[in-house]
Amino acid sequence: MKETLNENAQAVLNVMRASHSHMTATEIYEAVREKRSRIGIASVYRILHNLVEQGYVKELWHADECCRYDAHVERHDHAICTVCGVLLDIPIEVKVPQGVLQAAAEAAGIELSSHELRLYGRCPLCNTNKEQTAQIK
Amino acid sequence: MKETLNENAQAVLNVMRASHSHMTATEIYEAVREKRSRIGIASVYRILHNLVEQGYVKELWHADECCRYDAHVERHDHAICTVCGVLLDIPIEVKVPQGVLQAAAEAAGIELSSHELRLYGRCPLCNTNKEQTAQIK
DNA sequence: ATGGGTGCAAATCCTTTGCATCTGC
DNA sequence: GCAGATGCAAAGGATTTGCACCCAT
Numbered sequence: 001m002k003e004t005l006n007e008n009a010q011a012v013l014n015v016m017r018a019s020h021s022h023m024t025a026t027e028i029y030e031a032v033r034e035k036r037s038r039i040g041i042a043s044v045y046r047i048l049h050n051l052v053e054q055g056y057v058k059e060l061w062h063a064d065e066c067c068r069y070d071a072h073v074e075r076h077d078h079a080i081c082t083v084c085g086v087l088l089d090i091p092i093e094v095k096v097p098q099g100v101l102q103a104a105a106e107a108a109g110i111e112l113s114s115h116e117l118r119l120y121g122r123c124p125l126c127n128t129n130k131e132q133t134a135q136i137k
Numbered sequence: 138m139k140e141t142l143n144e145n146a147q148a149v150l151n152v153m154r155a156s157h158s159h160m161t162a163t164e165i166y167e168a169v170r171e172k173r174s175r176i177g178i179a180s181v182y183r184i185l186h187n188l189v190e191q192g193y194v195k196e197l198w199h200a201d202e203c204c205r206y207d208a209h210v211e212r213h214d215h216a217i218c219t220v221c222g223v224l225l226d227i228p229i230e231v232k233v234p235q236g237v238l239q240a241a242a243e244a245a246g247i248e249l250s251s252h253e254l255r256l257y258g259r260c261p262l263c264n265t266n267k268e269q270t271a272q273i274k
Numbered sequence: 275a276t277g278g279g280t281g282c283a284a285a286t287c288c289t290t291t292g293c294a295t296c297t298g299c
Numbered sequence: 300g301c302a303g304a305t306g307c308a309a310a311g312g313a314t315t316t317g318c319a320c321c322c323a324t
Binding site: 024025026041042045046066067 | 312313314315316
């Protein structure tokens, strides 16, 4: 494992940090190509794996979508829209009581190291468009 | 949407209920084939989609694995092993205070309908095998 | 000259789709 | 005979891999 990022890796990370959304590998590839036009998609995947391994970004697997990547690596929670499927970050620190987490971890038999809360419901946009047809996959 | 399951669909559901693990489509296909040897994998996928739509089973997307299906549809929480990646059900009802959920939902702007807690840590098996090499993907 | 990183193309894997057939009514 | 369900094979899409090449050491 190395500590320094080369130019391509730095470009990938910059793109991800500049965007505040959860990008797919293809979106990242296209954005990076504007700066470094010779990069290939395979390199983007290789770089993303390295960045995940080194803790710079996290993978978000969700529904039947392809993998999205998140440069926001601090612990945080997510909300998932039951209508359009979008996955949103919850912008506040949510405090689940430590005792609740511990009891659950013990019940599952795991040695707790982190956690994530996922909420399901209508996102603001789908809530507004209630009357209109659902726009899902 | 219909209410009755035909023979193939019933066979798929039986297999899933008999297994207490989270099966992949291929595993389900192989198990169903023991009873109904002429079924094809495409039908298994079609049936699984119907079962999801009708609420008999749920999809579990997780890491870079293929989709797994769960016949355990009541709300429950999960624990994910940071070493081997296994996703386990938490066998107790975990009570996250309603106020915490509401505050988080409001922060995200969603109309809360359900939630799931995900814990991360070493599973019992990986905890036992601590000294040994990690056995990941 | 050596090793790591690269682009390209081909391969791989899971899942979906097209289509002709079969089934029950 | 019709509508829905089926098996098979082919297509599709995201991701990975093989390989030759290039560059800095």
